Each structure stands twice: as structure tokens, then as C-alpha cells.
Amino acid sequence: MVDSKIPEPGPAKLKRNAGPDEWLEAAKDCKYLSEQHMKQLCEIVKEYMMEESNIQPVSTPVTVCGDIHGQFYDLLELFRVSGGMPDGSEVEPPKTQSAVITSDDIEPPSTISDPKLRKKLKNTSAPEDGSEDSSESQRNRSSSSGSRDVELKRNFVFLGDYVDRGYFSLETLTLLLCLKAKYPDRVTLVRGNHESRQITQVYGFYEECFQKYGNASVWKACCQVFDFMTLGAIIDGRVLCVHGGLSPEIRTLDQVRVVARAQEIPHEGAFCDLVWSDPDDVETWAVSPRGAGWLFGDKVADEFCHVNDLTLIARAHQLVNEGYKYHFANQNVVTVWSAPNYCYRCGNLASVCEIGDDLRPTFKLFSAVSDDQRHVPVSRPGRSEYFL
Numbered sequence: 001m002v003d004s005k006i007p008e009p010g011p012a013k014l015k016r017n018a019g020p021d022e023w024l025e026a027a028k029d030c031k032y033l034s035e036q037h038m039k040q041l042c043e044i045v046k047e048y049m050m051e052e053s054n055i056q057p058v059s060t061p062v063t064v065c066g067d068i069h070g071q072f073y074d075l076l077e078l079f080r081v082s083g084g085m086p087d088g089s090e091v092e093p094p095k096t097q098s099a100v101i102t103s104d105d106i107e108p109p110s111t112i113s114d115p116k117l118r119k120k121l122k123n124t125s126a127p128e129d130g131s132e133d134s135s136e137s138q139r140n141r142s143s144s145s146g147s148r149d150v151e152l153k154r155n156f157v158f159l160g161d162y163v164d165r166g167y168f169s170l171e172t173l174t175l176l177l178c179l180k181a182k183y184p185d186r187v188t189l190v191r192g193n194h195e196s197r198q199i200t201q202v203y204g205f206y207e208e209c210f211q212k213y214g215n216a217s218v219w220k221a222c223c224q225v226f227d228f229m230t231l232g233a234i235i236d237g238r239v240l241c242v243h244g245g246l247s248p249e250i251r252t253l254d255q256v257r258v259v260a261r262a263q264e265i266p267h268e269g270a271f272c273d274l275v276w277s278d279p280d281d282v283e284t285w286a287v288s289p290r291g292a293g294w295l296f297g298d299k300v301a302d303e304f305c306h307v308n309d310l311t312l313i314a315r316a317h318q319l320v321n322e323g324y325k326y327h328f329a330n331q332n333v334v335t336v337w338s339a340p341n342y343c344y345r346c347g348n349l350a351s352v353c354e355i356g357d358d359l360r361p362t363f364k365l366f367s368a369v370s371d372d373q374r375h376v377p378v379s380r381p382g383r384s385e386y387f388l
Contacts, residue, residue: 003372006073009171011212012037020044024087024178030072030375032170035213042221045177048184049228054257056188056230057237062155064241064353066316066336067192068176070166070204073374074340074350075175081366082352086156086183096340096367155185157233159316159336160192160243160275163222164203165343167377170212173205173222191229192243192316193275193292196265227262231274238359240310244317245333246296247273248285253308267292278318279327279335298328305332311359323351323365334361341368 012031014022023033023041033041063082068075079085080094162176163169180187193199200206200219209219233241234253249270250256259271266272276293279301280286286295301313313333320337327333340350354362 001372002375006373006375007031009072009168009375009377020178020181023174024182027171027175027178028076028085030168030171032174032212035215035218038174038218039221041174041177041181042225044181046225046228048180049189049225049230052188052228052230054230054259054261055232055234055240055253058155058157058188058233058235058241060155060236060355060357060359061153062157062235062355064235064314064336064355065156065158066338066351067159067161068166068172069161069194069339069342070163070169070172070208071339071342071344071368072166072168072172072175073369074338075172077340077366077369078338078350078352081364082156082354083154086154086179086186094366095369095373100362100364155188157188157235157241158190159241159314160190160229161194161316162189162192163205164194164200166204166339167344169205169208170218177225188233188241189229190232190241190243191226191261191265191275193265195226195229197223197226198264227264229261231256231259231261231271235355236357236359238310239312239314239355240308241314242274243315244273244275244293245277245279245313245315246294246300246304247277248294249273251304251307276317279315279333298330301328301333302330305330312361314353314361319346319348320351321346321348323349324353324363336363340366344368 007029009030012026012033014026014034014037016036018037023037026033065078077095080092158176162173166172176187176189180189194203200223206216206219210216231242235241247270255270256274261271265275273293276288276290278288278293278295280295280297282295282297284297284299288295304310305313311332314336315333316336318335318337319342320335323337325335327335334353336351336353337348338350338352340348342348349365349367351363351365354364
């Protein structure tokens with residue numbers, strides 16, 4: 001039984017003259033906008049994105065978020081764990097048990113050996129109010145968040161893959177676009193490989209739009225927004241954020257800045273590589289099993305960071321069971337994954353990466369919300385083959 005307080009999905013019932021404020025409130029409640037309003041929203045966001053650089057500058061403090069993949073109710077949990085949405089609306093405590101981890105606390109999470117910490121991170125249910133764990137968790141959130149004034153100025157960078165595979169791709173994208181329309185300087189939406197006409201026709205977003213609108217016009221409008229999404233972000237000039245990884249055709253950030261991005265993602269070349277490549281245990285470059293992009297090794301990452309004076313490359317694109325993962329001996333590449341229990345079956349944790357003015361990453365780990373905290377579309381009651 002779903003908690004009665006949980007927003008129920010469905011079409012928004014707004015007046016024809018409703019605008020961004022009303023759209024945002026509807027989107028928070030998992031409502032999808034009318035065709036007219038959605039097209040208006042896409043036009044507004046597109047205008048803002050046209051003004052952005054291929055590598056958009058972002059100032060600290062920043063919350064960096066990985067793949068979302070249409071998991072709307074887990075996106076709400078992401079905002080709760082992060083201290084709230086950019087609009088400063090009332091912050092609810094997380095529904096799941098969260099943990100705050102800095103780079104000094106433990107070894108990278110793929111090698112967590114402390115059984116107590118492992119048990120804590122795997123606990124998917126929130127502690128009861130008043131418990132010791134609950135108090136400790138609240139202290140962690142308070143101490144890591146800083147003052148409320150600082151939090152209200154926090155910027156968000158999303159690393160792409162907002163749609164496909166999850167139940168609510170349309171509602172997820174709508175919420176993020178509403179936040180972008182209302183707070184264009186506080187929300188940066190990086191393009192992922194799923195922000196593509198070809199990919200969304202295979203993995204669910206096209207089908208979902210057609211089911212909800214009866215035609216493909218909203219899907220087409222969203223794809224036009226995808227074309228103008230930035231290819232990356234750079235935090236205080238030192239931390240590069242991209243969806244996938246590096247390219248053998250790119251040695252400097254200036255080379256990324258001149259890529260023609262207002263198009264469908266090409267099948268090869270620098271643009272393709274930025275959204276498809278992965279770090280791996282190779283010396284320099286290797287062919288990617290994905291069929292697009294490359295595998296790049298530690299020497300490539302070291303040289304790229306040295307040439308461009310970077311301390312870190314934050315990227316997404318790969319499922320990480322522990323929520324985040326550092327790569328290479330110098331730990332200059334990190335994967336951030338923000339879709340917990342991916343496809344409602346993988347059982348993985350998720351994370352967001354918070355970066356302050358000292359540029360030291362702090363990771364907030366969280367689990368998927370429980371079944372009583374989410375709705376499931378009537379047409380998709382099970383964990384169907386659709387997600388495989």
C-alpha cells in the first residue's frame with residue numbers, strides 16, 4: 001500500500017495560462033504537463049541552453065548527480081539527501097538511511113571491508129525516529145550541509161541520462177526542465193548518451209511520450225532540448241564534469257569548447273566519445289565493447305588533468321553498486337551513480353557528490369525508496385523484460 005502522502009502520477013490539471021511556477025509545482029507532484037505547456041517549457045529551456053558554453057562554468061558549492069533514468073521517486077529522494085531543491089522549498093528528511101563519506105574516511109567503496117559500515121550502507125530502510133542511528137544521520141546531514149543560507153545558493157550539475165528504462169522518464173525530465181527554467185544559473189543539465197533520438201526510441205522514452213500524449217510531438221520537442229544541452233561543466237575551473245569520458249581527439253578543454261553540439265549525437269568523433277567513453281584498466285586507449293566511444297586508461301587521465309590543470313574528472317554512465325567509484329592510482333576520475341536499485345532490480349546504492357570551495361568531494365549515499373513511497377504505472381506492474 002502506497003503512503004497517501006506520496007504524489008500520485010497523472011496529467012497536470014492547470015489553466016491554459018499557467019507558467020513556470022505552476023509547472024514546477026505540478027512537476028514536483030509527478031504530474032506531466034499538457035502538450036501545449038510542455039512545448040512552452042522546452043522553448044524556454046532551449047533559449048537558456050543556447051547561451052551556455054560547451055563546458056559550462058559552475059561555482060561551488062555544487063552537488064554533482066549521476067544517471068537518473070526515469071526513476072522519479074528516487075530523484076525526489078536525491079533532493080532530500082542533498083538538502084532540498086534549488087527553489088529552497090521545505091526540506092523533508094530522507095526516506096532512506098543515508099551516509100556521508102569523504103575521501104578521507106574510507107577506501108573507495110568498491111573495497112569497503114568494515115562490516116559495520118557495509119551493513120550500514122546496505123540497510124535500505126530508514127531508522128525509526130528517535131533512534132541513535134537517526135540522530136547520528138541527522139547530525140551528519142547538518143554538519144556536512146553548512147548553514148541554510150549556503151545551501152540555498154548550492155548549484156546542481158546533472159551528468160545526463162535523465163530518461164529511459166525507469167517508469168517515469170517524462171515526469172523526471174519535466175521536473176529537471178522546470179528547475180532549469182526557474183533557476184537557469186543554478187541547474188546545469190549535461191547531455192548523456194540517452195539524450196538522443198536513436199537511443200530513446202529503443203529504451204522507452206519515445207514509447208512513454210507516445211502513450212501519454214497520443215503522438216510524438218512532445219518527444220520531438222524534448223529531443224530539440226537534448227540538442228542544446230551542454231557537453232560538460234567545469235567547477236571553479238578545476239573539476240571537469242562530463243557524462244562519459246575522454247576522447248583521443250581531445251587534448252585540451254578549448255577543443256571541447258569548439259565542438260558543434262546542436263545536433264543528434266554522432267556515431268563517432270569527439271562529441272560521441274564525451275558521452276560514451278569509460279575509464280578502464282588499460283594503458284592508454286582501447287576499443288569500447290559498447291560499440292561507441294573508447295576505453296581510456298590512467299596515463300590518458302593523468303595527462304589530460306595535467307594539461308588542463310584539473311584536480312578531478314567527475315562522470316557517470318556506468319552502474320556502480322556502491323554508489324560511486326574512484327578510478328586509477330591517482331584517483332583523478334570518479335564515477336557518480338544516482339539511480340538506486342537501478343531498473344528496480346539491481347539492488348545498488350546511489351550517491352551524489354558534493355564539492356565545496358576546497359574542491360574536496362564528499363559523497364552522500366542513499367538507497368531506493370521503499371515500495372510504499374513510490375507509485376508504479378498500472379500498465380507496468382512488474383519488473384518486465386522492458387528494462388533488460
